[in-house]
Amino acid sequence: MFKHLFSPIRIGSMELRNRIVLPPMTTSCGAMDGTVTERLRDYYEARARGGVGLIITEAAGVHPQRKYGLFPLSLDSDAQIPSWSELAKAVHAHGAKVAAQIFDPGPESIAMLSGRQPEAPSAVVGRGLFREVPRELTTGEIEAVVDEFAEAIRRAKEAGLDAVEIHAAHGYALVGSFLSPFFNKRTDSYGGSLEGRLKFLLDILQAARDRVGRDFPIIVRLAGDERRTGGRTLQESQIIARILVEAGVDALEVSGGTVPTVMWAVVAPCGTPLALNAPFAEAIKQVVDVPVICVGRINTPGIAEFVLETGKADLVSMGRALHADPDLPNKAAAGRLEDIAPCVACNTGCIGTVVQGGQATCIVNPAAGKEREMAIVPAARPKRVLVAGGGPAGLEAARVAALRGHQVTLCEKEGKLGGQVNLASVPPFMQELAQLIKYLAIQVRKAGVKVELGKEVTPELVDEIKPDVVIVASGARPTVPQDIPGIDKDSVVTAHEVLAGHKASMARKVVIVGGGMVGCETADFLALPSDNFAAAPTDVTLLEMRDDLALDCVAETRFLLLGRLTEKRVRVVLQAEVKEILDDGVVFTREGREESIRGAEYVILALGAKPVDNLSTEIRDKVPEVHVIGDAGQARKILDATAEAARVARMI
Numbered sequence: 001m002f003k004h005l006f007s008p009i010r011i012g013s014m015e016l017r018n019r020i021v022l023p024p025m026t027t028s029c030g031a032m033d034g035t036v037t038e039r040l041r042d043y044y045e046a047r048a049r050g051g052v053g054l055i056i057t058e059a060a061g062v063h064p065q066r067k068y069g070l071f072p073l074s075l076d077s078d079a080q081i082p083s084w085s086e087l088a089k090a091v092h093a094h095g096a097k098v099a100a101q102i103f104d105p106g107p108e109s110i111a112m113l114s115g116r117q118p119e120a121p122s123a124v125v126g127r128g129l130f131r132e133v134p135r136e137l138t139t140g141e142i143e144a145v146v147d148e149f150a151e152a153i154r155r156a157k158e159a160g161l162d163a164v165e166i167h168a169a170h171g172y173a174l175v176g177s178f179l180s181p182f183f184n185k186r187t188d189s190y191g192g193s194l195e196g197r198l199k200f201l202l203d204i205l206q207a208a209r210d211r212v213g214r215d216f217p218i219i220v221r222l223a224g225d226e227r228r229t230g231g232r233t234l235q236e237s238q239i240i241a242r243i244l245v246e247a248g249v250d251a252l253e254v255s256g257g258t259v260p261t262v263m264w265a266v267v268a269p270c271g272t273p274l275a276l277n278a279p280f281a282e283a284i285k286q287v288v289d290v291p292v293i294c295v296g297r298i299n300t301p302g303i304a305e306f307v308l309e310t311g312k313a314d315l316v317s318m319g320r321a322l323h324a325d326p327d328l329p330n331k332a333a334a335g336r337l338e339d340i341a342p343c344v345a346c347n348t349g350c351i352g353t354v355v356q357g358g359q360a361t362c363i364v365n366p367a368a369g370k371e372r373e374m375a376i377v378p379a380a381r382p383k384r385v386l387v388a389g390g391g392p393a394g395l396e397a398a399r400v401a402a403l404r405g406h407q408v409t410l411c412e413k414e415g416k417l418g419g420q421v422n423l424a425s426v427p428p429f430m431q432e433l434a435q436l437i438k439y440l441a442i443q444v445r446k447a448g449v450k451v452e453l454g455k456e457v458t459p460e461l462v463d464e465i466k467p468d469v470v471i472v473a474s475g476a477r478p479t480v481p482q483d484i485p486g487i488d489k490d491s492v493v494t495a496h497e498v499l500a501g502h503k504a505s506m507a508r509k510v511v512i513v514g515g516g517m518v519g520c521e522t523a524d525f526l527a528l529p530s531d532n533f534a535a536a537p538t539d540v541t542l543l544e545m546r547d548d549l550a551l552d553c554v555a556e557t558r559f560l561l562l563g564r565l566t567e568k569r570v571r572v573v574l575q576a577e578v579k580e581i582l583d584d585g586v587v588f589t590r591e592g593r594e595e596s597i598r599g600a601e602y603v604i605l606a607l608g609a610k611p612v613d614n615l616s617t618e619i620r621d622k623v624p625e626v627h628v629i630g631d632a633g634q635a636r637k638i639l640d641a642t643a644e645a646a647r648v649a650r651m652i
């Protein structure tokens, strides 16, 4: 099983035990001074222990005054070397190798954090958080930055790291901008032709080689195709790859997309093609004789093996998959596939949290980035634990509590585990979410949880079981605002009912009230693709109070979702406040004017959800410990539900 995945390989002088790579993923768990914290070391150590072949750290900067986050890892000073040495030791202790990703944000630097104006090949409007206009670097300054890169690479070697990766991908940051004809408008030797745009990177390679010698492995990360009009094509990437290998690069990591405009291809969300960059990696592999690493949506050992077996790449990066389960390699090698916590590419805990300034976490692995504080340790005193509700919160709480040695019973009032995730995974592109429930359902049973379906936890049941702890995870129900005239009509249904199979999903014309993520996904579910000739298109209108749609959705998913709604010709009315529901439509106001939509068969409500929890107050006096978690406490995201479950189950 997985013969290719677990065969050793060399990158230059570096011998790897297998073909599995943890690619760079910024967790924001570093220290403000750029050093590797204990927390970050734990994160990487867990993945080394879990069997990965090579770890490439999150992006590490080369200059303290070019920052694009509060906690950017860095190799800009010798003072940082000891923390990197500790990291190397921790990773090596488990038989894995470690490389630092060397990166400079350049135009994406934030002046407020860096203390100076961002710098770039040309003064083309910045694409960073604040769209700052960068300053064009002089030739002398470019030479100084080349030196900074080379010094950072020297420090990586001195720290005992096994390799470095230079980040040249995604048409952004400093190296990516020099490579890009969009952002590099220079007329000197660092611009103009392809050779000119490549000179900065080639100078870095030369300067680095002068410091670290020929034997220290240097990898370059390159987007095979930037996937945007006017961006770099695969053919040009093949040419660049050849030149880089001639210049002494030991391996290429091939990705795709552009930051931030084609972000959906950089950190591709659920529903996008698996191994989406494999054709690019394959094309690059055809023109170079060094190992090629493929990255992007390689999220199971089976897909990874397929990529290797079919010759598309020599190694596979599995980013979010290893974030979700650090033990993926060892579990795959042991054939324990059902025990692998699956990355469902929801992007909420990882990239979605990091871009908002938080530290990376994960809906399937709330311990990601908190490996030490969230280690599962045996309970001091095993207790009888009753969990009410078998959605993601209840399942995760039951799983962890049982692993800690508690005697756990989980009751779900429906005939099926999963709660609202069963509905959330219905719309197009969202099916992968169901993997979360499949995994948790298997794990709770393996951990010894007694699962009772079709059984609601009541005060009487509590009297019978006499638990020491009750965890209320009874979820939420859709909000139906009673103050809207006509809300009780038979033609009014909730998005939840529609996703559960209500006949409203067969209607020819509907109005959806509420254009948050649920409303938009329901529209996506109802509207037929515009190339579907078999049936007349469904006429779907989305009414939203705010001035934009799906604001509660992560950026990559939102971008694709809104694109589909446009393509399916879903009508969108923003800043619309519903005043009345009619037998065949709605009356609403927009910019002070009253308007209406008529001829609709159903009005579908997607107006958020309200917690379902009477139980906790009813049993307070009967049970020593009662905890309310997930939507039962406050309706939020799956990320909050599993995080709360994970925390409470470790407390009891």
Ligand SMILES: Cc1cc2nc3c(=O)[nH]c(=O)nc-3n(C[C@H](O)[C@H](O)[C@H](O)COP(=O)(O)O)c2cc1C
Pocket: 023, 024, 025, 026, 027, 058, 059, 101, 167, 169, 221, 255, 266, 267, 268, 295, 296, 297, 298, 317, 318, 319, 320, 321, 350, 351, 352, 354, 360
């Ligand atoms: C939270 C997060 C942070 C990332 N940070 C970096 C980074 O620092 N440097 C980089 O080159 N790519 C970064 N990426 C992109 C990943 O390296 C990888 O290319 C991407 O996640 C797709 O691979 P996957 O489908 O295996 O997760 C990041 C991705 C995530 C999810």
